[in-house]
Amino acid sequence: MDRTPRALRRLLSLLAAVVLLGAVAACSSGASDAADPASSSADGQWTYTDDRGEEVTLDAQPTRIASFTDYAIGMYAYGLEPVALFGRVDVDSDPRLADYDTSAATVVGNSYGEIDLEALAAAEPDLIVTGIYPTDRKGTLDLEGPLYGFADVEQQTQLEQIAPVVAIEVGGAGADVIDSFNSLATALGVSEDTIASAKAEFDAAGEELEAAATSSGLEVTQMYADADGIYLVKPADEPETQLYSTYGVDFTDLRPDGDYYWDIYSWENASRMMTGDVLLVNVEGYQEEQLKDQATFASHPALQAGQVYTWNGEALDYASQADHMTELARILRDAHPVASS
Amino acid sequence: MPARALAARRAAAVLGLVVTALSAAAVSILLGSNHLDPGVVLTALVHPGEDVGAVVWGSRVPRTVLGLLVGLCLGVAGAVMQGQTRNPLADPGIFGVTAGASLAVVLGVTLLGSLSVLATVWLALLGALVASVAVFTVAALGRGLSSPVPLAIAGTAVSAFVTAFTSALVLADETSLAAYRIWVVGSLSGRSLHGVGVVVLLAAAGLLVAAAHTRTLDALALGADLAASLGQHLLRARLAGLAAITLLTASAVALTGPIGFVGLTAPHVARRLVGGGHAWLLPASGLVGATVLLGCDVVGRLVGGATSEVSVGVVLSVLGGLAFVLIVRRTRMTAL
Numbered sequence: 001m002d003r004t005p006r007a008l009r010r011l012l013s014l015l016a017a018v019v020l021l022g023a024v025a026a027c028s029s030g031a032s033d034a035a036d037p038a039s040s041s042a043d044g045q046w047t048y049t050d051d052r053g054e055e056v057t058l059d060a061q062p063t064r065i066a067s068f069t070d071y072a073i074g075m076y077a078y079g080l081e082p083v084a085l086f087g088r089v090d091v092d093s094d095p096r097l098a099d100y101d102t103s104a105a106t107v108v109g110n111s112y113g114e115i116d117l118e119a120l121a122a123a124e125p126d127l128i129v130t131g132i133y134p135t136d137r138k139g140t141l142d143l144e145g146p147l148y149g150f151a152d153v154e155q156q157t158q159l160e161q162i163a164p165v166v167a168i169e170v171g172g173a174g175a176d177v178i179d180s181f182n183s184l185a186t187a188l189g190v191s192e193d194t195i196a197s198a199k200a201e202f203d204a205a206g207e208e209l210e211a212a213a214t215s216s217g218l219e220v221t222q223m224y225a226d227a228d229g230i231y232l233v234k235p236a237d238e239p240e241t242q243l244y245s246t247y248g249v250d251f252t253d254l255r256p257d258g259d260y261y262w263d264i265y266s267w268e269n270a271s272r273m274m275t276g277d278v279l280l281v282n283v284e285g286y287q288e289e290q291l292k293d294q295a296t297f298a299s300h301p302a303l304q305a306g307q308v309y310t311w312n313g314e315a316l317d318y319a320s321q322a323d324h325m326t327e328l329a330r331i332l333r334d335a336h337p338v339a340s341s
Numbered sequence: 342m343p344a345r346a347l348a349a350r351r352a353a354a355v356l357g358l359v360v361t362a363l364s365a366a367a368v369s370i371l372l373g374s375n376h377l378d379p380g381v382v383l384t385a386l387v388h389p390g391e392d393v394g395a396v397v398w399g400s401r402v403p404r405t406v407l408g409l410l411v412g413l414c415l416g417v418a419g420a421v422m423q424g425q426t427r428n429p430l431a432d433p434g435i436f437g438v439t440a441g442a443s444l445a446v447v448l449g450v451t452l453l454g455s456l457s458v459l460a461t462v463w464l465a466l467l468g469a470l471v472a473s474v475a476v477f478t479v480a481a482l483g484r485g486l487s488s489p490v491p492l493a494i495a496g497t498a499v500s501a502f503v504t505a506f507t508s509a510l511v512l513a514d515e516t517s518l519a520a521y522r523i524w525v526v527g528s529l530s531g532r533s534l535h536g537v538g539v540v541v542l543l544a545a546a547g548l549l550v551a552a553a554h555t556r557t558l559d560a561l562a563l564g565a566d567l568a569a570s571l572g573q574h575l576l577r578a579r580l581a582g583l584a585a586i587t588l589l590t591a592s593a594v595a596l597t598g599p600i601g602f603v604g605l606t607a608p609h610v611a612r613r614l615v616g617g618g619h620a621w622l623l624p625a626s627g628l629v630g631a632t633v634l635l636g637c638d639v640v641g642r643l644v645g646g647a648t649s650e651v652s653v654g655v656v657l658s659v660l661g662g663l664a665f666v667l668i669v670r671r672t673r674m675t676a677l
Contacts, residue, residue, distance in 0.1 A: 228531065228649070228650060229650065267530055271395070298399075
C-alpha cells in the first residue's frame with residue numbers, strides 16, 4: 001500500500017537533491033543594468049526594483065525585514081537586524097549564522113517551503129527578501145513559478161499579502177550577485193562606508209586567494225557525490241566558483257557547454273573526471289570515507305593524497321565571501337600537485 | 342491436468358526463471374553507462390586490468406550481485422507478505438521495516454555525527470527488526486492475530502509514528518538530513534559491499550524460514566480459521582511469516598536503501614506462472630524479483646545520458662507504477 005506516494009517521494013527527493021544543491025551554492029546577481037534600483041521620491045516614498053524587474057513601493061524605507069537566511073547573513077554583517085528568518089534548513093543550528101546574534105528575529109521556517117504564515121504576519125515585516133535562481137546559462141528567470149524558498153505560487157501570493165517580496169538573482173557572475181545584494185542593503189539604509197569597509201576586507205581576501213591560486217597552480221574539483229555518482233559543478237554556472245575563477249582559481253571544467261550547472265558522472269564513469277589536485281566535496285553528500293569505498297574512484301590522486309575537503313557554498317555577500325576565500329586560499333597553500341594529467 | 346504434469350510445468354517455469362535471472366545478470370555485467378565494448382568487459386572479467394577492471398569488478402559485478410540478492414529477498418518477502426495478509430496489494434514495507442531502518446540510520450547520524458558504511462548496515466537491520474517486532478506486539482495486544490487486518494493496521498500506524506520521529510530529526514539537524522537523503526534513495530550503484538557477508542547470512546536465514554513454512558503459508562492463505570482447523574498453530578505461523586519478511590526486507594533495505602514495487606509486483610507475475618502454492622511461488626517470486634530489479638537497473642544505466650544514470654528506484658517508480666495500475670485493474674488477482 002501507499003506505493004505511489006512513496007514513489008513520488010523518491011522522485012521528489014532526487015529532484016530536491018538537485019535543486020537544493022544548486023541552491024547551496026549561494027547568492028546572487030542582476031541589477032547591474034539598472035543604474036539605481038532604489039530611490040526615494042520627494043514625498044518620502046521608498047521604491048526598489050528587484051532583479052526580476054518588480055518594483056516595490058512603500059510609504060517609507062522598510063525597517064522590519066523578513067529574510068531567507070542566505071541573504072540575512074549579509075544583512076547581519078552590515079548591522080541590519082531582520083525581524084523574521086526562514087531557511088532551507090534549521091535556522092538556529094545554521095553554522096553560517098553562528099557569528100551573529102539572531103535572538104531578535106522570529107524563526108518562521110526551518111525547512112524549504114515551510115513558512116509559518118501566522119508567525120510571519122505577527123512579526124509585521126515591511127519587506128520579505130528571498131532569491132531567484134535562473135533556469136539556464138542565459139539567465140532565464142521563471143517568473144511564473146514560485147521564488148526560491150517558497151513552496152508554490154499560492155504560498156507566494158499569501159506572503160505577498162503580508163508584505164511585498166523582493167528577490168535577488170543568484171546566477172551568472174558572483175560579483176553581480178554581491179552587487180545586487182549591496183544595492184538592496186543600500187536601499188535598506190546601510191551606509192556607503194559600511195559597504196566600503198566590507199569591500200576592503202573582501203578585496204584583501206581576494207588578493208590572498210589570487211596569490212595562493214597562482215603560486216600553487218592546483219586544479220580544484222568542486223563536486224557532490226551520492227549513490228548515483230558524482231555531480232561536477234560547472235565553474236562558470238555557479239556564481240561562487242565563477243567569482244573564484246576571476247581570482248585565478250583553476251576549477252575542473254571538462255565540458256563547459258552542454259548541461260547547465262553540473263555534469264553528472266555515474267560511478268562507472270568516475271575515471272573521466274579525475275584530473276583535480278584538490279577535491280571540494282559538498283557537505284551534504286558522500287565524504288572522504290565513502291568516496292574511498294568506490295572502486296572506480298578510490299585511485300583518484302587527490303583522494304589518495306588526502307586532499308579532500310568538506311565544502312559548502314557560502315552566502316554571496318562581502319563578509320561571507322571574504323571568510324570563504326581565505327579558507328580556500330589556506331587549502332590551496334597546504335595542498336600540493338598530485339594529478340598526473 | 343494430472344498432478345505430475347502440473348509439477349513438471351511448474352518446474353519448467355522455475356527453470357525458465359532461473360535462466361532469465363542469469364541472463365539479466367549477464368546483461369547487467371555487459372551493459373552500463375560507461376559504454377564499454379562487451380569484448381573488453383569479458384576480457385576484464387578474466388584479466389582485471391587497470392581502469393576497465395575497476396569498472397567491471399568494482400562496479401558492475403557488485404551491483405549485479407546486489408541486484409540478484411536484493412531482488413530475490415524482496416520477491417520472496419513480497420510473496421510471504423501477500424500470503425500472510427491475503428492482500429494482493431501488500432508489500433514488505435507494511436511491517437514498518439523500511440520506516441524503522443530509516444529512523445535507526447538517522448538516529449545514528451544525529452547521535453554520532455557520521456556513520457561508517459558497516460554501521461549503517463547494522464543500524465538499518467536493527468531498526469527494521471525493532472520496528473517489525475513493535476508492529477507484531479501491537480497487533481497481538483489488540484484484536485489478536487487471527488485476522489491479517491490488525492497486522493496491517495499496526496504496521497501502518499507504527500510506520501507513521503516512526504516516520505514522524507525521522508522527520509523531526511532530519512528537520513532539526515542538517516547532517517541527519519543529508520545522510521537521510523543519501524540513504525533513502527534506493528540504488529544498487531555506489532553502495533559499498535562492506536558487511537555484505539553478514540547481510541547475506543541474515544537473508545539466507547530469512548529464505549530458510551520462508552522455505553520451511555510454505556505449507557503453513559498455504560494454509561494461512563485459506564484464512565486463519567481454516568488454517569487453525571487444519572492444525573496450524575496460528576501464533577507460530579504468524580511469527581514465522583514475520584521473521585521471514587523482516588529478515589529478508591531488512592537485509593535488502595540495509596544493502597540498497599528502500600526499493601519499492603519489486604516486492605509488490607513480483608509475486609503477481611510468479612503466481613501467473615506457477616500458481617498460488619507457496620512451495621513454487623516463493624522461488625518463482627524471488628527469481629522474478631531478481632530479474633525485474635536487475636532489468637530496471639540496466640534500463641536506468643542506459644537512459645541517463647552520456648555519462649550519468651537514472652537510479653533504479655526511479656525506474657521502478659515509473660515502470661512499477663504502470664504495473665500497479667495493471668494489477669489493480671485485474672480484479673481476478675485480488676482474489677488471493
